[in-house]
Structure formats: C-alpha cells, structure tokens
Amino acid sequence: MTELRGVGIGLGVAQGPVARMAEPSPAPSDAPSALSADEETARVTEAVAAVARELEKRGALAGGAAKDVLEAQAMMAEDPSLEAEVATRLSSGKTAEWAVFDAFASFRDMLSAMGGYLGERAADLDDVAQRVIAHLRGVPAPGVPDPGHPFILVAKDLAPADTALLDLDKVLALITTEGGPTSHTAILAREKSIVAVVGVQGAKDLVEGETVIVDAAGGVVTTEPSDADLARAQNRADARASAASAPITPGALADGTAVPLLANLGSPKGAAEAVELGAEGVGLFRTEFLFLSSSSAPTVEQQRESYSALLAAFPGKKVVVRVLDAGADKPLPFLNDAHEENPALGLRGIRALRASEDILREQLTALAQADAATSADLWVMAPMVATVEETEYFVALAKDYGIKTAGVMVEVPSSALLADRVLAHADFASIGTNDLTQYTMAADRLLGSVAAFQDPWHPAVLRLIREVGDAGAMHGRPVGICGEAAADPLLAVVLVGLGATSLSMAPTAIADVRASLLEHTTQDARRIAEAALGANDATSARDAARVASRTPEAAHAAAN
Template sequence: MEKKTVRGTGVVGGYAYAPAAWTRPAYVPPATASHVAEDARPAEVERFKAAADAVASRFTERASAATGVATEVLGATAALARDRGWIRAATKLINGGEQAEQATAKAIDQFVVQFEKVGGLMAERTTDLKDIRDRVVAELMGLPEPGVPKPTSPVVLCAQDLAPADTAGLDPTMIKALVTRFGGPTSHTAIIARQLGIPCIVAASDLESVVEGAPILVDGTSGIITLSPDPAQAQELVKQDAALREEIRGWAGPAQTADGVHVQLLANVSDGAAARKASTSPAEGVGLYRTELSFLTAQTEPSVAEQAAIYSEVFSAFPGQKVVVRTLDAGSDKPVPFANHEEEENPALGVRGIRLGWKNPGLVERQLDAIAQAAEDNGVEKPWVMAPMVATVDEAFEFAQKCRERDLTPGIMVEVPAVGIMPDAFLKEVDFFSIGTNDLTQYTMASDRMASSLAMLTDPWQPAVLRLVQNAAAAGQRVNKPVGVCGEAAADPLLACVLIGLGITSLSMAVNAIPAVGVQLGKVSLQKCQQVAAQVVESRNSRDAKELAAALLR
C-alpha cells in the first residue's frame, strides 16, 4: 500500500499507531420472505418482542456497567429500543403477514426517514435506531451482534459510523483511536471518545481506502490519518503523546497560564448526580447546568417546588462556588412533552429556548421562581441564570428584568449570530455572556451540526465563528462583564488557548476534558495565547486555523 493520507475532522486530540480494524457489518434480512399464516402471527409477534426485549436488556446491562456519559447514552438507547412507537409499527406489519426480520427493518426504517426530516439531534438518533434494527435482526436470525470486534492486541477502530453501544463499551487499552466515515464534532462517537481519552477523527470521507490490518497513524488534533507511516517516527509521536497523557492524568488544578494568569475551568452538568461527580474533579464550579435534560419525559410541567428540589441538588454540590443555570433549552432536538410544541418545517430555527414563553405563558417565570427558591434553600446569593436562543435586545431586556425581580444575576447565551454582531447592545441589558459554540457555529455557517457531510463547516475553528467570539469577548472587556464559553469548543485544548487569547474569561466543558485543557494552558503564557489568537482569526478556513494554532502552540 502506497503511503498516503486520509483527512477527516479531528475531534479528540492525540496520536495512535496500530493496525486498522473495521467493525462487523450488519446482517440484512432476505428481501423476500414467506408470508406468515394468520394462525402463526401471534407466535411471530412474541418471537419479535422477545428479540427486541433481549436487545434492550443488553443495552440496560451495559448502561449499568458503564460510567459517566456512557451510562446516559446507553440508557437512552435502551429506552429507544423499548419505544412503543416502532414496536407497535413492527407488530402491525407482522399481523399483516410480514416475518419478524422484515417487519423490524421496515418499521425502524420508517422512523429513520422521519427523524432525518426533523434534522438536528433527532437526525443523529438515526444511528441509534439503525443499530437497534441491526441487533434485533441479528437476534431474530440467531447470529452474533454486529458491531465492534474484540481485539486481542491494540488496534485503531474504523467504521462507517459508531452507535452508542459500540463506543460506550470500548476498552481503551485495546482500542487506541476511533475513526469514522460519518459523524460530526458533537456525535456520540466524539463525546465518548473524549471520555475514554483516545484520539478520534470523524467525517473521514475516504476512510474506505484504509485496509483491514494495515498499520495507520492517527493524529486526532489535525484530523489526518497516515497510511503506512514510518514506524520509528510514528512510535516516537505516540511516545511523546503518552508522556503528555501521563501529565494530564496527574493534573489537579487550578488552571493557570505559564505566566500565572488564572483561568476558570467549569463543568457542564445535566443533573445532581453529574454535579456531585464534577465536585470531585478540578472543576471550579458549573458553567452550564442543562435544566431541560431533567424534563425530557415529563408529561406535565413540574411544580415550582418540584423544580426547586431538582435544582437544589446541583447548588448543594458546589456550595459557595459558581453555578450557571440555563433555563429550558427545549424544542428542536430536545422537545419536552409539556411545552406545547407545534410541528415546524425547520424546528432548529423555530420555537425553542426562550421562545417557548411565547406559547407557554408563565413557563419562564415559574422556572425562575424555582431557581430562586433553590438558591435560597442553599444559601446562594444572586445565582447566575442565562437564557438560551436570545436573538433581540428586547428579549434580553425582558429576561433580565424578570431575573432581577427575583434577585438573580441575568445572562444570555451567545448562539444566535445577532448577539455576536451587536454584543454591546445586549451587554447593556445583562450581566454576562456564555457562548454556546455548537449552535453558534451551526447558525453562523448555515449548516446542520449533526450532518457528517457538513462537518468541515460545523467546525468551531471556522474563522467567522471565532470572529463572533472575539466580538463578544471584546464587548465584555469594554464594560468589565464576564464572557465564558460552554460549547464543545471549550474542551479542545488548543482552541481553549485561542479562546483565552480572544478574551474569554471562563471555559466550561465535560468534566473529563478539564485536565487536558488545564495542562495545555499551563504550557503557554497569556501573551502567547493573545498573539496566536490574533493570527488564527485571520485564517482562510478552519483547517488552516487549526494547523496554525497547533504549529504556534506546540
């Protein structure tokens, strides 16, 4: 095999050198199958339900054995495997004479089409649905589950895409890196690879040129896969990377640059359990508490007292420390049953976030009441609260007024480009900004952040996105108000240096990403970060920006 490279989008940095190992393909049921006689259909339905239940139970078992994000991801997939919608659709097909294998494939494929039309996070869940389909079909056919091989020596795992069940159960001592043809920077593959601490590249469109068993070098920072690299050079890069990882494992904080400038590193959490885990880490508080994740299955709006009890768990995990609560960011890819969502042609640009208050009178006010109550119960003075999807100065003014009436510190998310274009006007109304780089990138580049074909556009290294971050940070400095980042960009060690150089005052990320960011910040001065940032924002594209930062900061 001639030496060449394959490019993708690097989402978890680091080097790995090992033979390539491809995932096992799914089993496809025969296109034609005998018609199930009417008197045999009840038994066929039971055979189908037993297979679906067996697959769901295995997901649940894996969730129980996993930790952190993997537990949440696998638990969500187990729930999807038991979803009454697709099971009802498959049962209907079987009662119409279809065999269980064909009914499973047809029922789930119907939902895949629906999810793809919705877009956003729902489109990403199609990977989960297809994985469930393939596992149920394999169970019905009496075959081993498709997916990840069980290597006896280290490999780089290659796949078209990876489902949560594949990534959550990986052994990082054997799987040295993940490379997928599809997927994006915020996919399950990227999130769990970050938790495992192994290099990861997604959206590598030419990945099929990688041959099973061929030695490859993966650079998770640049997104470059080198086929048949020089063994000595590859091993030296991996050795250096191993030394860095050892340094990261021993890092305990707090974060500061090489010249002693403190950098506040915070945790993103979804509930009390996640907050308690984060409290044992070097995190100095919570930079993003995603309240909506506690209510995704709630059929009726929880009372103020019920909400306050939930929020108290997060406040109590970080007594006396910074906790930033985001009001419901529901809608689009995260609908909550009680929020009166209407069907929309483009939900990512529809009624979501702060806009939910338009058709749910009192929803925002009751949540603010609950946050204020939880803060009072835990002795928290003027807790930080921010609204998502704010697009106009009037929205910022109205939200700030409601917060101040309850003695809350008001802020807004910077994820709509309008805020980054005219940040001074918004900062006249609120006390802080928190930049959500995932959505800000999506809206700035007019690209669905879950579409693997658009991964190059939805890269937070895009210079246009960094310019908006720069605008927001500069506005904060002019009036001495904090501007943080709470999107996935904060978890990228090199990009974290650029963000600090642009004037960002705090970084919030998944707990497991904090040590790597802390170590990288400690290797460079604030002046160096500022110099690099000034050059990076002038880049032509995201690839040039990332490569320039890597060259200047390493």
C-alpha cells in the first residue's frame, strides 16, 4: 500500500479502477498545404464555428459556473485577433491544422505573460486549439475516456469543457497531478459534489486499471489497498450518503453555537437550488454577471429587477451583495480597460468604482430599491478594501442611499491588519480567502506555476483571519468567510475557531461542512485553530488540525 498526497475537495471517499486521460494530440506538421489559402480558410472557419457551438451547448447543459467558463471559451475560439493570426499563417501557404496550432500557441504565450484573469484564460486556449485541430482532422477531441465501466479519472488537469459534463454515473472520483484548492477543476468538482484530490504529483505513475481509494477528507490516494482498506472506505462512503439524506438543520457546532451556512451565488438562477441544499441565506452574491457581458453598464431598472429576484428567494434571510468587483484584471470598457502591467495590483474593486462613481451610485440605488420591495435582510459590501479611509467612504455612501447594513470585504493584508479600525466603521466584514491568500503569499491565484502557494491553510493567512475575528469580537461585528476556504470541512472548523461567525460556500458543500461542524464544540474549534496556527506551512497546518480534530486524548497520543 502506498499513500499519495494532494489537496482533497470535500469529505467524500471513493474507490475503483484508474482510467487515464488521453495525452494531447501530436503537433501538426509545418509542411506546406496542398490546398489553396481560401480552401484552408474555409476549413478553419467551419471548424472554429463548430467547436464554439459545441462549447456553448455543453455550457447550456451544465449550467452554473461551468456555463460561464464554457461561454468564455466559445468567445475565445472566435476572437477576431486569433482569426487574424490564423489568417496570416494561412496566407503563407500553411495548413489549417498548423496555422491554428501556431496562432493559438502564440496567443497563449502572450496571455500567460500578462498574468491575472487573462493569464488564466491562457490555459483554456490549449483546450480550444486541441478541439479545433481534432475537428479539422476528423477525429474525436482528446477528452474523458470511456472504458465501459465506472472508473477513477486521472489527468494532469481537466479542461472546463470536460469537467462540466462528466458522467457522474461513470466517474467515481477525480485525481489531478496539477491544480490547487481554487483551480477550475477544484471549483467545478465542489459544485458537482465530485470526490476529488488535486495536486497529486505521484499520480503520474498510476497505472491504467489499477484499483485505488480516493479520500478527499484526508487528501490521500491509496494504491494497492487491502480488502480491509476497501471495506472501510465503502463503510465511510455509505455513512456519508446516509448523513447527506438526513433532515437539513441550521449550521451549528456540537455545543449549539450557531454558525449560519450561506451560499455563494453568481446569479439569481442558483437561488432555488441553494435553498434546497440547505443554504440559510446568501453570504456572497456576485453582481459581475450583469456587467461582464455588456459593452455598457446596465441600467438601474435592469439591476433592480435582478436584485429583486434574488432577494425574493430569501424572505427574512440574510443576503450579502458585493458591489461590482471588476477592473484591470476583468476589463470593462465603461469602467477601466487601460492596460496595466500587474492588474492584480491595479485599479480594481473599490478603487475602480471610486474612479467611476456614477456606476457605484447607480448600483446602490438599484439595491436600495430592491430592498424596499422585498423582505430579505440585505447587506451590501465593497470589494478589495485596503484602507480605513476606503471603509469610511463606502459605508457613508451606502448609508446615504438607504443601505441599512454596509460592510467591506477583507481580501488585502492591510485591511486585515487594521481590522480593529476598519470594523469601527463597517457594520460587518467578509473575508475573501482566495484573494487574501494571493496577496499574503505573493502568488497569483490564477497562475498554475505558483498554485502550491495558493493554500488558505498557510499559517500566515490564518493569522490574518484571526486578526479580523478578534476585531469582530471586540466591536461586536459579524465576520463571515466567503472564499473557497469555507467549503473545506476541516478548515471551516478552524475558521470558526479563529472568530468567523458565518460561512459562505458553493451550495453543494454545505452538507459536508454542516456535518463537520456538528462534530466539534466551540472549545474544540479554538483548540484545532491553535494547532494549525502553530505550524510553519500549509501542509503542516492541515496535518496538525487533522490530529487535533480528534478527541484531546487521541490528539495527544498521536502527537507523542
């Protein structure tokens, strides 16, 4: 038996035979084409259109976050700049296959160098290019295998188009050699409740057909398991399935301390499913969906209609809305589309909104109108707040427009370190662990080469979260968590131990987090958090918390 370690997504456990993702198709030859440039152009045009429509179709079928990702890929396939690059190569007598391969590779390298949101899109270009080239060759695009029986899928990483439409009757679990807890694969696996362990470097040596156990709770892949190992894993899977079917109860610790479990939503369409899965409200409603697909800002009326639909789905419940979080990393022509060398550190979030204050004022107007017409408990927060002055500015402006509860997101270390002063002005704070980790560790969360640093378990990140938790307790202000960290069942306990008063996550993660919280008291949570804080790195913190999460006696015995 061998244990391979990675980052587990959720609490699930699964077992089965390995099926490996096919390697990418070989690069096309650079030989001259036997066809004319016009004939090759017609082939490319048809292939690109076919791939774009297929991606859109997959997105429509998948829905949710996958729909947004796949629609972005479809737009990328038909990007005029890429079309021009391909045309240049075709005009020099190249084949359609080579022109697509070379043009996409050139574009990918350019986007990679830009980093940020655009840098993330670079990885998707490879998948789009592979699909177009496969269509030109008349062969199936590289994708998820179908061995004819249920299997554990092993891949370097998964393209969004593949993850979105996985057949969950066939794919028992995912293992990837790359990626971290905030990668596309992790986010989509969490959304679909797929058992997954990502970033398992040793998985490259797994053999087709061998039986493995994938333990997401432990972040472990076990090879050559014994019959007893397999039986224990099956018992755990059965117990988890039984717990998931139990009646839904509010989030709470074992001693009865309430910890509301809220949903992260990207549009009102997900509200009904969130309620069905046990969400007690909304901890993060992203308003970008109204802005990113438009060449001009939506009107107050358009915004009010969407906000009203969301609020109406949660009568009497807390709904936390984040005002527009966009800027140089997600360029908007009506906000800020100026090129910046380092967009993650540029004019984004509250900075961009202050530079175009009319957009912020219109958004606050629409939110106040929607609040007046519904019975939900509306809270509104500003993104990327870095200073006390920005806090005072946003809270005062929101109050002027009739917003009763105005707060800030803590995503920048400066606001965490000054949380005692920030929360003297804000009604609440919500910690975005994805960006807080990125800025604390100086590691772009969208860049695969530094994915190992993008781990919210790092003690440096946990210390900053404790600063905010302590400040919240001092001022009597709520402190929520709305980053991906809240969806990690064990880390959720640690976050509560650090002072978080609510947790917001993908709705499919709520059941696992609820079950994890119910195993521990407030005293337990604080003890487990202290164990994690005492570590020197993310892996050690996770391991220390896992040991401490047992009874104190068992934890002491394991430590000795």
